[in-house]
Amino acid sequence: MTETVAEPRSVRWGLAAKLFAILLLLGAVAVMITGVLGYIRAREALERAIFAQLTAARETKAHQIESYFLTVRREMRLLAASKMVVDATRGFREAVDEFDKKPVPPEVKESVHGWYDGHYMPMVRKLLGTDVPATEFMPTSAAPYFLQDLYIVRNPHPDGRRDLLDDAGDGSAYSKVHAVYHPLMRTAATTVGFADFMIVDPRTGRLIYTVDKDADFATSLRAGPYRHSNLAAAAARCATAPDPSATCLEDFSAYLPSDGVPEAFMAAPIIDQGVVTGVLIAELSVDEIDAIVTGGRRWRNEGFGATGEAYLVGPDFMVRSSGRNFFENPAIYFSDLKAGGASDEDIAAIKRYGSPILHQHADTAATRAAVGGVDGVGEISGYRGVPTLASWGPVRVSGIKWGLVAKIDSSEAFEPVYRLERDLLIVGAIAFFVVVVTGAWLSRSLLGPLRELTAGVRRFAAGDLEAHVPVRTRDEIGQLCLAFNGMIDDINQKNVVIETKNRENEELLLNVLPAPIANRLRGGEKGIADGFAEVTVSFADLVGFTALSSEMPPAEVVTLLNGLFTRFDVAASELGIEKIKTVGDAYMAVCGLPVPVPNHAERMVRMAIRMVHITREHAMEYGVSMKLRVGINSGPVVAGVIGKSKYIYDLWGDTVNLASRMESGGIPDSVQVTRPVYEKLKDQFVFESRGEIEVKGKGHVEAWVLRL
Numbered sequence: 160m161t162e163t164v165a166e167p168r169s170v171r172w173g174l175a176a177k178l179f180a181i182l183l184l185l186g187a188v189a190v191m192i193t194g195v196l197g198y199i200r201a202r203e204a205l206e207r208a209i210f211a212q213l214t215a216a217r218e219t220k221a222h223q224i225e226s227y228f229l230t231v232r233r234e235m236r237l238l239a240a241s242k243m244v245v246d247a248t249r250g251f252r253e254a255v256d257e258f259d260k261k262p263v264p265p266e267v268k269e270s271v272h273g274w275y276d277g278h279y280m281p282m283v284r285k286l287l288g289t290d291v292p293a294t295e296f297m298p299t300s301a302a303p304y305f306l307q308d309l310y311i312v313r314n315p316h317p318d319g320r321r322d323l324l325d326d327a328g329d330g331s332a333y334s335k336v337h338a339v340y341h342p343l344m345r346t347a348a349t350t351v352g353f354a355d356f357m358i359v360d361p362r363t364g365r366l367i368y369t370v371d372k373d374a375d376f377a378t379s380l381r382a383g384p385y386r387h388s389n390l391a392a393a394a395a396r397c398a399t400a401p402d403p404s405a406t407c408l409e410d411f412s413a414y415l416p417s418d419g420v421p422e423a424f425m426a427a428p429i430i431d432q433g434v435v436t437g438v439l440i441a442e443l444s445v446d447e448i449d450a451i452v453t454g455g456r457r458w459r460n461e462g463f464g465a466t467g468e469a470y471l472v473g474p475d476f477m478v479r480s481s482g483r484n485f486f487e488n489p490a491i492y493f494s495d496l497k498a499g500g501a502s503d504e505d506i507a508a509i510k511r512y513g514s515p516i517l518h519q520h521a522d523t524a525a526t527r528a529a530v531g532g533v534d535g536v537g538e539i540s541g542y543r544g545v546p547t548l549a550s551w552g553p554v555r556v557s558g559i560k561w562g563l564v565a566k567i568d569s570s571e572a573f574e575p576v577y578r579l580e581r582d583l584l585i586v587g588a589i590a591f592f593v594v595v596v597t598g599a600w601l602s603r604s605l606l607g608p609l610r611e612l613t614a615g616v617r618r619f620a621a622g623d624l625e626a627h628v629p630v631r632t633r634d635e636i637g638q639l640c641l642a643f644n645g646m647i648d649d650i651n652q653k654n655v656v657i658e659t660k661n662r663e664n665e666e667l668l669l670n671v672l673p674a675p676i677a678n679r680l681r682g683g684e685k686g687i688a689d690g691f692a693e694v695t696v697s698f699a700d701l702v703g704f705t706a707l708s709s710e711m712p713p714a715e716v717v718t719l720l721n722g723l724f725t726r727f728d729v730a731a732s733e734l735g736i737e738k739i740k741t742v743g744d745a746y747m748a749v750c751g752l753p754v755p756v757p758n759h760a761e762r763m764v765r766m767a768i769r770m771v772h773i774t775r776e777h778a779m780e781y782g783v784s785m786k787l788r789v790g791i792n793s794g795p796v797v798a799g800v801i802g803k804s805k806y807i808y809d810l811w812g813d814t815v816n817l818a819s820r821m822e823s824g825g826i827p828d829s830v831q832v833t834r835p836v837y838e839k840l841k842d843q844f845v846f847e848s849r850g851e852i853e854v855k856g857k858g859h860v861e862a863w864v865l866r867l
Contacts, residue, residue: 201576206548209548210548213566216461216462216550221553224556224561228557232557235406235441238427239403239428239430240430245430247340248358248360248436248437251367252367252436252437254333256302257333258301259300263305271312278318282419285511286413286418299379302365303376305331306333309333310337310372314372325337340368344370353441353442354371354442355370355371357390357442358429359398359426361437363379364379365377365378375390388414389412389422389423390424390440393409393426393438394438398435398438406426407427408559409425409426411423411443411445420445421479421517422442423445426440445479449479452470453469453480456486463567466570467567468566469564469566471563472526472530472561472562472563473559473561474560476522478515478519478520478521482519485515495544496543498543505519519542520542523542525537525564526551529561530562533552533553536548536551538569546570548567548568549564549565551563551565619647624654625651690795690796691751691755691795693759693793694749694750694751694752694795694796694814695749695759695760695791695793696792696815697747697748698747698790698818698822699747699748699787699790699822700746700822701723701774702786702827705744708744719777723773726777731748735756736749736763737750740809745822750763750766752798753798760836760839763791764830764832764836764865767789767791767830774786774787775828786827786828788825788826788827789831790818790821790822790824790830790831792814792815792821792832793836794814795812797810797811798811816857817854817857820856820860829865831862832846833860833862834861834863837863848862848863849861
């Protein structure tokens with residue numbers, strides 16, 4: 160018989176081993192081929208998708224920039240050809256010439272010099288980092304002194320709001336022209352979104368009108384302090400072009416009168432009867448371009464993830480837009496710049512001006528190609544020296560050569576591929592595990608269910624009442640497993656019923672006896688009786704309740720009394736007082752047993768006060784006349800369990816009897832206490848002495864009534 164059992168076992172495990180080896184080999188090869196091909200294809204597809212996304216974002220932003228400048232050109236042509244601008248130019252030129260003919264009073268020079276020394280030069284020296292003499296910026300002719308004094312120094316409006324002054328009130332020809340045209344020019348500048356709106360006289364190169372009235376107002380762009388600015392270059396280019404369709408755009412550059420903020424300038428000739436009488440110039444804030452390139456600094460919303468961004472570069476390979484980390488991670492931003500080769504001077508300038516625009520170098524293969532007019536995509540080293548996936552190309556705006564780059568760090572771009580690599584390893588491990596499990600399952604498909612059933616029976620015998628076994632087949636073994644599980648479920652249901660009954664019995668016992676006494680009784684202790692040296696006992700009785708109940712239906716009597724005693728029980732529970740029993744309309748309670756408490760007398764007096772107030776409220780709610788009489792005494796008692804079939808926990812002793820006499824001899828709607836209670840609480844409550852009262856079986860006993 161031993162040989163008969165061993166032969167099939169040997170054949171079974173031999174076949175299982177072969178099947179296991181075949182499954183393992185096939186699974187490993189399939190997982191390896193699928194994983195390698197999937198990794199390669201996923202990386203290529205992801206790279207194409209990222210390049211397509213970056214290119215789409217770059218082209219969209221480039222188109223927005225080109226559209227912005229195209230709109231500005233159109234607006235400038237229309238405004239320069241408008242009668243308003245032509246007439247205003249003529250009037251401002253004549254008025255400025257009139258000022259030049261007047262001598263400058265000393266007080267005007269003094270006020271203008273004071274403004275430069277106190278307001279303008281501190282800003283200039285802070286931005287330039289050198290002690291520049293103020294004489295380099297002072298006016299050199301009469302008109303600038305008069306105009307800067309009227310519209311800057313004496314302007315009643317604060318810096319940044321000088322454009323609100325329409326008429327300086329000096330009665331000059333300039334102020335009259337200004338009062339007429341300034342509101343119109345201010346509205347035009349605000350409507351088209353220009354940072355400032357200016358008119359230059361081509362004869363003198365003087366800035367004869369500006370909306371904002373900054374330090375460049377009335378200065379000469381040929382010989383003044385801003386002769387080397389991009390504003391002067393734009394004015395000079397358009398001053399000799401009597402072509403109504405001509406516009407002159409100068410790239411962004413730091414402009415001192417605008418607190419060193421990078422500004423670009425778009426100019427258009429003002430032509431009157433075929434002659435260029437002025438140059439209309441719009442000051443373009445870099446914020447407009449920066450908002451387009453950075454998407455309002457909402458990089459994540461535009462699909463750039465955690466490290467992606469787009470940035471604009473000029474022919475000097477200085478950025479024309481803000482870097483992302485400059486706002487999100489300044490410490491990392493400056494650390495990356497330093498690691499990428501940025502000079503200390505560039506980093507100091509960025510911190511001084513509070514912006515990387517025109518101070519941060521971005522000289523990479525991508526920016527060189529973009530500025531050179533070449534589109535492309537690829538993985539390059541970015542300006543931070545970090546490998547990035549980038550899409551680059553030119554921004555086609557007449558007059559400037561810009562390149563736009565959209566990029567994202569390679570580490571973030573290929574994070575899905577890295578996750579796929581990890582997932583493939585996990586899948587491979589899971590597949591290997593599945594093969595192992597499958598082989599084991601096939602080898603034990605017959606004995607497995609029986610072994611599980613045997614184990615379930617053993618667990619059940621050991622006390623595990625949740626020892627269900629899985630039902631894996633529909634044959635006889637499966638039916639046996641179903642029957643076993645049904646038996647366990649039936650036993651569990653019966654156990655639930657038993658536990659429910661036990662809980663109900665427990666609650667019933669606790670309603671009859673204090674918890675410590677109930678525990679002792681359940682532990683098998685018999686003849687429970689204890690002496691307590693110091694407790695406080697109270698008796699309460701409803702005065703006239705017998706007469707009241709005779710006039711009410713029995714159901715209403717029970718409802719009234721049950722509601723009142725229930726509220727007594729709640730108060731007792733809150734104060735840690737043990738209710739002993741109720742007899743008719745009488746209520747007996749004790750404090751200080753079975754667990755002793757030091758302030759048992761105080762708790763009981765507070766309980767009595769609550770009971771009186773509760774009785775008054777209850778009587779008012781039911782519309783009846785009902786008063787409570789309470790008696791309290793402190794002293795030793797004996798407590799124990801009486802009975803066998805119906806337990807009751809009761810108290811005995813003179814302390815109990817005297818407490819009962821205090822109640823029966825008390826005054827309705829009051830609390831009467833003995834001397835022990837009075838001595839304990841006379842400093843906490845107000846008592847009134849009743850003297851000695853007659854107490855049955857005790858003679859004369861001193862009593863006090865608590866003042867409520």
